[in-house]
Amino acid sequence: MAETGHILAIDVGGSHIKCTILNDKGEWQMEYKRVKTPEAPTPGNVLSTIQDLVQGMPEYDKVSVGFPGYVRNGIVYTAPNLGNPNWKDIDLGQRIADMLNKPVRLVNDADQLGLGVVSGKGYELAVTLGTGFGTALLIDGYLLPHLELAHHPFTKEHDYDEYIGNKALEKEGLEKWNKRMERVMEVLKVVFNYDRLYLGGGNADKISFKLDKNVILFTNKDGIKGGAKLWEMEDKYHISTNFPKNKQ
Structure with missing residues (x-):
């Protein structure tokens, strides 16, 4: 079968798992498909959810996955928002490659969106x-x-997740969350001295205070285009590719 140049871009989140098809320029070829993240988000349940989600998708040649945890060389080392004990040293990139029979690049979800x-x-x-x-x-x-x-x-009491994550927003309310x-x-x-900061995610539009001129809001629909960036240049991002075992 001739290659399409299309990429299946998957975004695994703490509340939803989403996917779409991109061309090699990151342009959307269809609207999001999304389902809720399993209540018990073990590796097996997440893989089954992805498999069900991608059923009936248009043809694609390769897969990009954004995952909410620490990822290196296709292996997940931590995933606090999915239940850390289940996600220690999980070769998720390889498992998805074998399941979908396509090459996969797996990165942290914020890294994919940032790209x-x-x-x-x-x-x-x-x-x-x-x-x-x-x-x-x-x-x-x-x-x-x-x-x-x-x-x-x-x-002294909270890390960033605990201080401004979704649970903090629900507990403290919108006004206090905005102050935080x-x-x-x-x-x-002060810490990063960035040229530009990009803010996205489901709670970004709840910010009510004035942002600096070099702070730009984005949507997940914008960010998932990063799934194509991962495949732009073979060595640009030093991210390993997991090939399905029967195609190596």
Whole structure:
């Protein structure tokens, strides 16, 4: 079968798993398909959900996956928002490649979204505000090593996830959450001295205070275009490819 050049882009989140088809320029070929993340998000249940979700999708040649945890070389080392004990040293990239019979590149979900929205000029930070707090750092469009900043202490009692994640928003209410976000934004500005900061995720549109001129809001629909960026250049992002075992 002739190659289409199309990419299946998957975004695994703490609340939903989404996918779409992109061309090699990151242009959408169809609207999102999405389902709720399993209540018991074990590796087996997440894989089964992805398998069901992609049934009936148009033809694609390769797969990009954004995952909410620390990922290196296709292996998941931590996934606090999906239940850490189940996600230690899980070769998720290889498992998806074998399941879908396509080559797969698996990265942190904020890294994938960041690739899709940054300008590619200068030092840029992408932040996702959803179930947790995701971050991606890039310089001139190149991904820098991923940091799980979400789990760095922000106060004596809370890390970033606990301070401004979805549970904090539900518990504290919108007004107090916005005050916390203002404080976080000031810290990010001082710590990173970025040229531009990109804010996305399900809670980004709940920000009510005025943002600096170099802070840009984006949607997950914008960000998932990063799934095509992962395949632009073979060595640009130093991200390994998992090939299905029967095609190696």
